[in-house]
Amino acid sequence: MDTSAIRARGEWAFADFENLNVVGDRRTLSQEDLDKLVEPARVRPLQFCMFLAALFGEDRMEKLITSSVQQVKALRENRRTSLVHEPALEDE
Numbered sequence: 001m002d003t004s005a006i007r008a009r010g011e012w013a014f015a016d017f018e019n020l021n022v023v024g025d026r027r028t029l030s031q032e033d034l035d036k037l038v039e040p041a042r043v044r045p046l047q048f049c050m051f052l053a054a055l056f057g058e059d060r061m062e063k064l065i066t067s068s069v070q071q072v073k074a075l076r077e078n079r080r081t082s083l084v085h086e087p088a089l090e091d092e
Helices: 004-013 019-028 031-056 058-084
Strands: none
Touching: 031 058
């Protein structure tokens, strides 16, 4: 079986993803503009779950998605904690 086509679909879907750009963009949008993005964004997680379920089955899809949500929460919490406890710079 050639896995390159499946890998390419996954890589293409998240090509050049950088969450800092998203944060920057979000800060420039009004609440009205953000509200317009909710409905189109709602479909993406569903589509990705369908992709994973078709590829690996429902049980493994659920484990992957649940694990990913937990990892994102931990990463964001660690980032918040590290920003609060950033070491002071010494004078040169």
